[in-house]
Amino acid sequence: MFTTIPTKDKVIFLTVDDGYEKDPDFLRMTRELRIPYTAFLTDSAVKDDYAYFRRMQSAGTSLNNHTLSHRYLRGMAHDRQRHEICGQQDVIHNVFGTAPKLFRPPYGAYDGNTLRAAKSCGITHVPLWNTEAFPDHMEWRDADRDLHPGDIILTHFRGPRHWKGSMPDTLRQVLRVATDRGYALARLDDYLPTS
Ligand SMILES: [Zn+2]
Numbered sequence: 001m002f003t004t005i006p007t008k009d010k011v012i013f014l015t016v017d018d019g020y021e022k023d024p025d026f027l028r029m030t031r032e033l034r035i036p037y038t039a040f041l042t043d044s045a046v047k048d049d050y051a052y053f054r055r056m057q058s059a060g061t062s063l064n065n066h067t068l069s070h071r072y073l074r075g076m077a078h079d080r081q082r083h084e085i086c087g088q089q090d091v092i093h094n095v096f097g098t099a100p101k102l103f104r105p106p107y108g109a110y111d112g113n114t115l116r117a118a119k120s121c122g123i124t125h126v127p128l129w130n131t132e133a134f135p136d137h138m139e140w141r142d143a144d145r146d147l148h149p150g151d152i153i154l155t156h157f158r159g160p161r162h163w164k165g166s167m168p169d170t171l172r173q174v175l176r177v178a179t180d181r182g183y184a185l186a187r188l189d190d191y192l193p194t195s
Contacts, residue, residue, distance in 0.1 A: 001115070003130040003141075005150035006193060011186035012151045012178055013038065015129060017066055017104065019046035019053065021159040026167035027052070031059045035171065036187040040066035040104040043091045045157070050095050057096055062189050064102035065089055065123065074109040081113050086121040102127060102188070125192055129154035133174045135165025147181050150191070 005013065014037040030037060039053070039061055046053055057063050067073070067084040068091070076084075085103060092100055103123040105114055110126070118126060131147070132139040133155040142148070153174060159166045178185060 001110070001126045001128060002193070003128045003152055004148065005127075005152065005188070005191045007150040007191055009186070010149055010183045011191070012147055012149075012153055012183050013127075013188040013191070014133075014153050014155070014174060014185055015040060015104070015127065015188065017154060017156050018042050018070065019066075019157045021157045021161070021167060022049050022052040023157075023159055023167040024052075026157075026171065027055055027059065029168050029171060030061075033175075035175075036060075036185055038062055038064060038102065038188045039157075040064045040102070041088070041092065042066045042068070042070045042106070043088055044069045047091075054096065057098075062100075062102070063092055063096050063098065064100040064104070065092065065118075065121075066104050067106055070106045072107055072109050073105050073114045074111045076113070078113040078117055082117040082120065085114075085117050085123070089121045089123075101125060101192075104128065127152055127188065133170055133177075135163050135169035135173060138173070138177055147178065147183050149183075152188070 017040045019041045065088045068087045101124045103118045108128050129152045130141045
């Protein structure tokens, strides 16, 4: 479990969770600007439009595990946690043909059973985050309210139905913050610590 990747490079990693909003403009913008990001998918959010995420995958984004139904895992019995995590491994394998290596627990809430279950489902890394991006602001976890090399940024597949802006608005917010501070976005998959 980690919220930052150990690196001296001035890079940050964008991660996008759940999957409710399926904005084609987000796909277009990330493809045209070659923005690397990593997706963490919850089946109950994505299953009404797997095709959207297939397009994402074919543009080079890795699709990872965010459970079947976005339950609060901490404190749940090991078997039920395993069902939520291994079940989503199976969905991603069946629908997208890949076996995710990364898992992120919903709400960032996990316990020892979560980590054991995830490992038994084939997960190698459990990246959390230390900054969250919204269309109109950042929510900083660190007291200095700044970026650091290797920081993991969280945002969500959410748009005007939930937030005061679109997914491209959120992306512009992240790009502005990164550029102002001299950071580039990099692929999380390329920087994973070997454990
Ligand atoms: Zn989530």
